[in-house]
Amino acid sequence: MSSLLQGVNLYLIGMMGAGKTTVGQLLAEHLGYRFLDTDDVITKSSARSINQLFVEEGEAAFRQLESDVLAQVCAYTHLTVATGGGIVLRQKNWGYLRHGLVVWLDVPVDLLYTRIAADTTRPLLQYPDPKGKLRSLLEERTPLYSQADLKITLTEEATPPEIANRVIEAIPSVLKPQVSP
Numbered sequence: 070m071s072s073l074l075q076g077v078n079l080y081l082i083g084m085m086g087a088g089k090t091t092v093g094q095l096l097a098e099h100l101g102y103r104f105l106d107t108d109d110v111i112t113k114s115s116a117r118s119i120n121q122l123f124v125e126e127g128e129a130a131f132r133q134l135e136s137d138v139l140a141q142v143c144a145y146t147h148l149t150v151a152t153g154g155g156i157v158l159r160q161k162n163w164g165y166l167r168h169g170l171v172v173w174l175d176v177p178v179d180l181l182y183t184r185i186a187a188d189t190t191r192p193l194l195q196y197p198d199p200k201g202k203l204r205s206l207l208e209e210r211t212p213l214y215s216q217a218d219l220k221i222t223l224t225e226e227a228t229p230p231e232i233a234n235r236v237i238e239a240i241p242s243v244l245k246p247q248v249s250p
C-alpha cells in the first residue's frame with residue numbers, strides 16, 4: 070500500500086470530532102507513512118495545552134503556530150498529517166496543504182456532538198450551546214473544507230478502521246493516471 074501515494078503527504082481536514090487524529094493514525098499504518106498531528110506538535114513544542122494557548126496567547130497566536138507547523142511539515146514526504154479543524158481558515162495554509170492530497174472527513178453535527186460533547190480539551194466548545202457552535206462553525210467552514218481533493222461523507226457511525234478503508238479505497242479516484250513510457 071505504501072506505493073499508493075508514492076510518498077505524497079496525506080492531509081486530513083474536517084471539524085473537531087471528525088476523527089482526523091484517530092483515523093489518521095490508521096491511515097499512516099496502511100500507507101507505511103509517519104503520523105503527525107499538528108495540535109500535538111504545537112502542544113509538545115510549546116509545552117502548553119491547546120486550552121492554555123487559547124487562554125494565554127489567544128486564538129490568533131494559536132493559528133500562527135498552526136501555520137508555522139504546517140509550513141515545516143510540508144518540507145517532508147511520507148507523512149499522514151491530522152490537522153486541527155481550523156487549519157482551513159487561513160488562505161496561506163492552502164498553499165502548504167496543496168503539497169499533498171487533502172481529504173475532508175465530512176461528519177454531520179449530531180455525530181460530532183455525540184463524540185465530543187463531554188470533551189474539555191477543545192476551547193472553542195467550552196461555552197453554552199456547544200452543539201450550536203459546532204453547527205455554525207461547520208456552516209462557516211463548509212466552503213473551505215469543500216476545497217479538499219477528496220470528501221469522505223459519513224452519515225452514520227462507522228468504526229475508525231472502516232473509515233480508513235473508505236479513504237484508502239477512494240484515493241485512486243483522485244490520483245492522476247500514470248502515463249506509460
Ligand SMILES: Nc1ncnc2c1ncn2[C@@H]1O[C@H](COP(=O)(O)OP(=O)(O)O)[C@@H](O)[C@H]1O
Pocket residue numbers: 083084085086087088089090091092151184185226227228229232
Ligand atoms: N469512527 C469513530 N467512531 C466512534 N468514535 C470515534 C470515531 N472516530 C473518532 N472517534 C472518537 O471521537 C473523538 C474525536 O476524535 P478525534 O480523532 O480526536 O477527532 P479530530 O481529531 O477530528 O478532532 C475521540 O474520542 C475519538 O475516540
Ligand SMILES: O=C(O)C1=C[C@@H](OP(=O)(O)O)[C@@H](O)[C@H](O)C1
Pocket residue numbers: 083084085086089090108119152153154155156190191192193
Ligand atoms: O476546529 C478548530 O478550530 C480547532 C480544532 C482542534 O483540533 P481537532 O480538529 O483535532 O479537534 C484544535 O486545533 C483547536 O481546538 C481548534
Ligand SMILES: [Mg+2]
Pocket residue numbers: 089090106108151152153
Ligand atoms: Mg485532532
